[in-house]
Amino acid sequence: MSKPDSALLKKYQDSLSNAEMGYWELSLAEEVLKWDDGFKKLFDLKGDDYTGPLKSFLDKVHPEDQDGLKKYVNSVIEGKKDNRHLFRIVLPKNKIKHIRTCVYTNSKLRSKELLIGLSWDVTSEIILQEELSKAQKFTENILNSVPDPIFVKNEKHQWVYTNTEFERLLGKKREELIGKDDMAFFKKEFVEIYWARDQEVLLSNKPNENEEKIIDAWGRTRDILTKKTPLNIGENEKVLVGVIRDITDMKRIQDSLVEQSKMASLGEMAAEIAHEVNNPLMIIQGKAQLLQEKISNPNSDINAFRKDLELIVQNCVRIDKIIKSLKSISRKADLDPPENVSVLGLIDEAFEISKERFRKKRLNLFVVTDEKIDYTYRTRVRPSEVVQVLVNLLNNSYDAVSHQTSGWARINLSIVKEKYRVEVVDSGPEIEPEIINKMMEPFFTTKSTGKGTGLGLSVSKQIIQKYKGDFYFDKKNPNTCFVFTLPKI
Incomplete structure (x- = not known):
């Protein structure tokens, strides 16, 4: 060489x-x-x-x-x-x-x-591979120990990962799920909702949380809260990570609390409502007796008959409005689908239910709206739920001003940034800061035993948030002021 x-x-x-x-x-x-x-x-x-x-x-x-x-x-x-x-x-x-x-x-x-x-x-x-394998197994064990179903989808809506709780929910093994999409297991109407929200997350690159429905392995329809988060895993590849929480039982409890709060509100007003119905009934009874007497008198004036009958009709209409308002608020809300309703109409119903309490104590209750808002301005809600929110707030206002000689409560309606802003304001005493911090909590109340459940504000907040609205106490207002917003359609 x-x-x-x-x-x-x-x-x-x-x-x-x-x-x-x-x-x-x-x-x-x-x-x-x-x-x-x-x-x-x-x-x-x-x-x-x-x-x-x-x-x-x-x-x-x-x-x-x-x-x-x-x-x-x-x-x-x-x-x-x-x-x-x-x-x-x-x-x-x-x-x-x-x-x-x-x-x-x-x-x-x-x-x-x-x-x-x-x-x-x-x-x-090899050591790096072993460490990676350990880390993967550790992560897998953590994800499988989470009590909530977890899944990962690609941009074609196909599952690329599922944890054991997700597999249990669907009653399928992982190998039956990976590479498949929702259409293989769920109703078309459910899938259309899932995919629309998937796309919203993937396109906006922002997480999203929504209430949805799912049919589990036992054929039961469950209410679920799904949080979906986008995750970039490469320059041109993105996946969606989803976490599901079964809220069926929680919603059942919430609905029960809503009903308790509703019945408590009606119970507080029972005497005033009875009086409100009794007044027109007394008028109808009195006029009916007079008409009986006039009928037997051949010289009775026909115009007097007409006026008496008109008064009877007016009072019947008044009773009808009261009964309809009571039926609206006492109706079980989950029996009704959301509908497009007049915001002013909702305020009218709550006003009709509450006004007798204020009138009896010579307290002022009135409504102030932007001039441009009329009965064609609508929002999409379950009417009875929003009426309940207003009645809850008006009940609180009544309790706060009932001992004042010139107490008042006011409902303000305006439009701010494509949302309806509803304010319930009253002349009640200033609320202490420590109470403000706690008053939205369930079962917290400053009322005496038997006068309040402590559910009104917490339930009201849940109802409004369900419709993507805000519910809060306005600290900047010189008077006691609760505010909630609803989407404008």
């Missing part, structure tokens, strides 16, 4: 050694192994020898990996192309190295008595 060739070989061997790679040759007939500096360093071989019996090398191979290495070498001799193999060696002080090797037969020889190969250290790679 010429000097340039020797120098080139030296550089080549140095490069292999620096890369923690080694070259070797094995004589099958003699079972003798030859190696270079890189191999010597890799296997921690001592002394100046660059050759040795095959057995001394095999003794360094981990006992569990020796049979696998022999089978691999035999497969190469037999001409199979699987020419890479991974095994472990045990060094002094039980240090473990992971070695990957490539074995070739020498094609220049007529027989396959000489094997040549390269070996290199992949310990760092």
Whole structure:
């Protein structure tokens, strides 16, 4: 070999050694192994020898990996192309190295008595893979221990991950779900809602939380709260992470609280409502008796008859309005779908229910609206729920001003940023800061025992938030002022 060739070989061997790679040759007939500096360093071989019996090398191979290495070498001799193999060696002080090797037969020889190969250290790679595998398993265990169903979808709405709780909810195994979309398992009308909200999240790149319905593995329709979050996993790839919470029982409890609050409000007004209905009934009764007397008198004036009948009709209409308002607020709201209703109409119903209480105490109750707002201005809600909110607030106002000689309460209606802003303001005493901080909590009340449930404000807030509105106490107003907003349609 010429000097340039020797120098080139030296550089080549140095490069292999620096890369923690080694070259070797094995004589099958003699079972003798030859190696270079890189191999010597890799296997921690001592002394100046660059050759040795095959057995001394095999003794360094981990006992569990020796049979696998022999089978691999035999497969190469037999001409199979699987020419890479991974095994472990045990060094002094039980240090473990992971070695990957490539074995070739020498094609220049007529027989396959000489094997040549390269070996290199992949310990760092294997440790990294093991750590990654541990991390993945740890993450998987965490996700599977979460009591809420979790899923990940790609941009085609196909599931790419589901946790065990999601699989239990649908009664399917993971392999039945991965790669499938909602259309394979849910009603079309449900899927259209799911996908519309998926697209909203993916296009806006913002998380979204919505109440939805789902049919579980037992065929039951469940109310769920789904939070969907976009996640970028590459320059041009995005997935959607979803977390589901079953709120069926919670909604049932909320509905029960709403009904309790509603009945409590009506109970507080029962005497005034009875009086409100009794007044027109007394008028009707009196006029009916007079008409009986006039009928028996042949000289009675026909115009007097007409006026008496008109008064009876007016009072019947008055009773009818009271009864309709009571039916509206006492109706179980979840029986009705949301509908497009006049905001002024809702205020009228609450006003009709509440006004007698204020009138009886000579308190002023009135409504102020923007001039441009009329009965064509609508919002989409369950009417009885919003009427209940107004009645709750007016009941609170009544309690606050009932002992004042010139007390008042006012409903203000305006439009702010494409939302209706409804204010219930009264002349009641200032509310202490510590009470303001607690008064939205369920069952918190400052009223005496038997006069309040402590549910009115918390239930009212839940109702308004359900319609994407806000509900709060306005600290900036000089008077006591509760505000809620509703979307304008």
